Amino acid sequence: MTIFLKAGGQLRPMLKPDMDHYTRKIEIEEGMTVGEILEEISLDSAYVALIHVDGRLKDLSFRPSNGQTITLQPPVSGG
Amino acid sequence: MSLSKSECERYQRQLLIESWDQERLTNARVLVAGVGGLGGISAAYLAAAGVGHLRLCDSDRVEPSNLNRQILFTTEDIGQPKAVLVGKRLSAQNPEIHIEAISEKMTETNASKLVLGCDLIIDGLDTHSDRLILNQTSFDLNIPFIYGAINEWLGQVSSFNPPKTACLACLMPGELQTSKPAPAFGALPGVIGSLQATLALRYLMTGENPVSNTLLIFHADALTFETVTFERRAGCGVCGKTVPPGR
Numbered sequence: 001m002t003i004f005l006k007a008g009g010q011l012r013p014m015l016k017p018d019m020d021h022y023t024r025k026i027e028i029e030e031g032m033t034v035g036e037i038l039e040e041i042s043l044d045s046a047y048v049a050l051i052h053v054d055g056r057l058k059d060l061s062f063r064p065s066n067g068q069t070i071t072l073q074p075p076v077s078g079g
Numbered sequence: 080m081s082l083s084k085s086e087c088e089r090y091q092r093q094l095l096i097e098s099w100d101q102e103r104l105t106n107a108r109v110l111v112a113g114v115g116g117l118g119g120i121s122a123a124y125l126a127a128a129g130v131g132h133l134r135l136c137d138s139d140r141v142e143p144s145n146l147n148r149q150i151l152f153t154t155e156d157i158g159q160p161k162a163v164l165v166g167k168r169l170s171a172q173n174p175e176i177h178i179e180a181i182s183e184k185m186t187e188t189n190a191s192k193l194v195l196g197c198d199l200i201i202d203g204l205d206t207h208s209d210r211l212i213l214n215q216t217s218f219d220l221n222i223p224f225i226y227g228a229i230n231e232w233l234g235q236v237s238s239f240n241p242p243k244t245a246c247l248a249c250l251m252p253g254e255l256q257t258s259k260p261a262p263a264f265g266a267l268p269g270v271i272g273s274l275q276a277t278l279a280l281r282y283l284m285t286g287e288n289p290v291s292n293t294l295l296i297f298h299a300d301a302l303t304f305e306t307v308t309f310e311r312r313a314g315c316g317v318c319g320k321t322v323p324p325g326r
Contacts, residue, residue, distance in 0.1 A: 052307040
């Protein structure tokens with residue numbers, strides 16, 4: 001199935017977007033968790049501060065469904 | 080409470096706003112923790128609005144690399160203590176209010192002393208670890224905490240008041256991996272600091288928290304806002320523990 005990962009800030013170059021400036025299309029096996037997906041694309045989850053889907057907070061154990069967009073929020077800590 | 084003639088003139092435009100409560104603002108005490116990009120902006124708007132007592136806490140001195148975004152400072156201020164400079168500047172902006180400038184770094188040891196007696200905390204800090212100290216203190220003393228943070232083109236705002244809401248540690252409990260020095264678009268603290276000031280003034284006058292359990296994210300590169308909702312986390316190391324006495 002197909003999912004879309006989206007990231008900005010310092011995570012964007014790590015994600016290597018291919019759809020638009022922020023988004024990468026990925027084919028995954030059904031039932032995979034976000035943690036497993038990040039491992040598969042060699043994106044270190046230590047650099048992901050938050051994960052959200054459709055405006056709701058999720059975590060690395062979330063299992064996306066076909067066509068979903070998962071947003072990876074980089075650390076934001078400056079002032 | 081009756082306002083003096085000079086206060087009536089100074090606050091005339093906001094007094095025209097229906098349900099504006101100047102008395103509550105005059106009686107309010109707010110800690111602004113960090114007076115750089117975010118805290119400098121929010122403190123300036125709180126002072127201008129007439130928040131009666133501002134406690135400004137920052138141990139840093141002005142550096143040249145601050146000047147792209149910390150607009151209360153000038154080139155001549157380089158090397159001077161930020162808290163003292165902002166205190167002087169805001170006292171000149173509004174002599175009707177009381178300002179305390181404290182050039183100390185907030186730590187686990189002194190945080191309670193710095194926060195004590197305040198009605199509200201504004202976060203103008205620049206590391207997540209310092210914010211977690213502030214969050215713990217906010218919870219321990221039951222004082223609401225208005226969070227803000229920036230990085231590159233991204234800004235975030237929320238407001239925490241557990242046990243009514245989740246706390247910062249429910250959302251981001253641990254250290255964050257960030258690049259140093261952190262990239263910062265200069266106008267972004269202006270947007271996020273202004274949103275923090277807006278939340279603070281609304282809260283002080285009405286007790287409302289429109290971003291309860293919500294993280295507001297601003298993408299300055301796309302000029303878009305998005306919201307992420309979250310819940311109090313049962314295993315949270317701060318607010319998931321036993322509720323302190325008196326709650």
